[in-house]
Amino acid sequence: MSEKIETQQARDESDRSLSPPRRGSLTQTDKGTWDRLWPVIACGAGLFSDGYLNGVIGSVNTMLSTIYADEYTKSSAQQNVSSITFAGTVVGMLFFGYTSDHYSRKWSLFTSTIIILLFAALGAGSYGAGGSVGGLLAALTAYRFFLGIGIGGEYPAGSVGCAESTGELKSGTRNMWFILFTNVQIDLGFVVAAIVPMITVLATTEKHLRAAWRICLGIGVLPPLSLLYLRIKLQEPEAFKRETMANTKTPWLLCIKFYWKRLAVVCTIWFIYDFSVYAFGIYSSSILANLLGTSYPLWKSFGWNVLLNFFYMPGCIAGAFVSDKFGPRKTLAAGVIAQGIVGFIMAGCYASLSKKENIAAFVVVYGIFLALGELGPGNNIGLVASKTSATSIRGQYYGIAAAMGKVGAFVGGYVFPVIQNNAPNPTRRGQDPFFVASALAIFSGCVAVFLLPHIGQDTIEEEDIKFRAYLESNGYDVTQMGMHALLAPPSNEPEREKV
Template sequence: MSTQDDFKKTQSYDETAVTGEHHSNHVRLEDTGKSRWDRMWPVIACGAGLFSDGYLNAIIGSVNTMLGKIYGDTYKKSKSVANISSITFAGTVLGMLFFGYTSDHYSRKWSLMASTLIIIVFAILATGSYGAGGSPRGMFAALTAYRFLLGIGIGGEYPAGSVGCAESTGELKAGSRNKWFIMFTNVQIDLGFVIAAIVACVVVVATSENHLRAAWRICLGLGVLPPLSLLYLRLKLQEPEAFKRESMSNTKTPWLLVIKFYWFRLSVVSIIWFVYDFSAYSFGIYSSSILLNILGKTAPLWKTFAWNILINFFYMPGCILGAFMADIKWLGPRKLLTFAMVAQAIIGYIMAGCYKYLNTPQNVGGFVVVYGIFLALGELGPGNNIGLLASKTSATCIRGQYYGIAAAMGKIGAFSGSWALDALQKNAGDNRPIKQGQDPFWVASTLAIFAALLAWFCLPNVGQDTIDEEDVKFREYLVANGYDTSKMGLEPSSSSEAITREKGVGLEGL
């Protein structure tokens, strides 16, 4: 039998069946004595750290523009332009894979704490970057190194934080779980993008363009505050209930069975995440440069950053509206992702076709609106839902690694997009500005259509109780293949006393 047949066979379990000892000893979550706040604050503590990802990745676009103004060709013609923008993604990939492993095999909480401390330390060091003897190139190298190490900490927020957030939403009211997961994961990332744009503009106005050497350090330094603000809540965290009952930290992970069960689904999720981040992060990082080109070289820097605020603001209606739509029964995350990606591709093709009219100072308002709709649709669909699908389409015992691999593929897409966008524009030639603007939209839109088809035909629907159902299906699969599940859970002797919600049981609260 082929591995594809194995995959189809393993997915044939009834999705609503909860049988055997795993269900017979269930404890209703409303009987655990937890208040609404007790169930809600772990969701906030786990997920909201992704604000740092949005802020620290977005602010570097504005910092790049400032460094270009300060150092001229010394910076613009160096490799540092691309390295400083994209090197964080390389560190993030490493962090996702490393903390994905530790969050499954050791602790969700302490993996999250470690990543938080890394972010704080290297955000501070990046702010104070300095080259030997005051050398600009030495400073560029130091900033590049610190941004890489900062990325490792950001990477830990995904498999430890987002996975813990998804598992914690299982204790919220049915019909709102997808919404709250999105509100404290992707909405936080997008809010980070918006705040980064506002900070860059305000700081430049406050310091003036005569003091950009101070401005870029202030912008980076403010990125230390968000992770610091979450330290107390994260110290209070307990391991999620799903992790307590399903962890394989006390037993050997059956990797062959895991691969046979999940390889196809993980591949699909990873490809879609790659495509989304390819355009979302690369377009966001270079939005300041695109606007600078449209407004002209004589426009003051603050005006470029002010327009950038408007561009980034378009992320918010897309992700917030999408959060509320993700719990609609007839729609759900998979369909919402598909429809939004198709709509985004159509807008992208329109932008490519009309770019010669949009690429003028007098039409900059039209450019920002259409480009903003393009970005909003990306958040409405894949931005919100790919992380949700990655966190809820695997069993708890390997969720950190499953999510970490998928998210790492996304960041590889972001890293690739940063380089590809720059390469596309250079390949078009300096004397062909229209083609420089068109080509990225042709590529991004075509990839979006491809990803939409994958989501529609290859991903499962995700409901309110998918995490519990997935745990049951995977346990049944393990038992059917001779694996001893009695040692699963943080306390193996009581691992069978699972907290499993029955269909139709509602929780009071949110």
């Protein structure tokens, strides 16, 4: 008997030496301030590529319409080039959501970065066999799809890693830091995506649009390239090290039972948000070009688009601080309901705002509409998705929610032109998209108010505790969770049943 006790004590001591000590809080680490903060930057800042590469295609779309006229606008290429990235992004989100949970946050993120680099470069160099316009557009469409797969990886691997890394920062600032290096990066990408075409067309003139659109896409290679070193240096977040199921069986049925209702709510809100914001973003330069007329210089219409996109920034930056003060749920709901109200006002006044002499008023009101969307769901839907599930399945949970958002963006990219093309007159052509988007915004605000849970500063740790307790109460062996499980010596005791 004494030998058995000594053997068990030796095994327990071995386990403790191999396993990292279980701390009371993620903040109780030996890391300094910079060591805690730079992983947040490395994980989240890559979303700038999403904003830029998705935003710039709107201006590229306008250039291609000017260059190839009927060959482009009267074919499926116009919608495909603008929207196909979203289809690839859905694939990337689901695939990398799985790999980031079951293999590694770090290497999933690094792989997605390489894919973005490769296909951003190929997209800029798109060419059709024998100079064929159809071949060029088909190649560009294909490259944009694969580019989307890389962008998709930034969400479940990058944003999730960013959220988990903020858990090591000072309480009361965690939502702010997450937003500054996720949604603010996306919006900054949109702003830069508006500035670059304006400067490029002004420099090359409208006689060289064939070079201009390639330059605009080629610049998209630079942001992911600048992050390669940080992402090689990156380590797995502390929360992932403690809670991962990479080394054990995932109890899928229990995960679905515990989270399906909450996931459905998050998916609904994200679908509605991306339905309007990405569709408006893609077609904003075209909307302005139509308002200004064909005689207006293209670079000047792009200039108005810069001002329009700039309104994203005050909304998302101010919202970063508001989210810590009032919480993500209240901030999201208030922002999106206010956006819906402004949208209805804009739709009602569209006949006056759409006059060429009132273009400044149009841009300001439209900009306020966009800013409120960023203050609300733009900033907080990713935050909600990353903090309303346990670490062990966070990548897949987030990936599914974000994929539903991109499905909304994909649908919006196709539906908005249909809404406009079926309008009975030019005024309704401008009004109808705002009526649709505003009604959906108010609906999503009500969903957030009544169905989203409260999200506090310590929700990540609290959610992990609740989920572990739920798994254990259903007979799942939680001792195999965490990276230490791979190092622990095998036990001769019978294995507990895994659900």
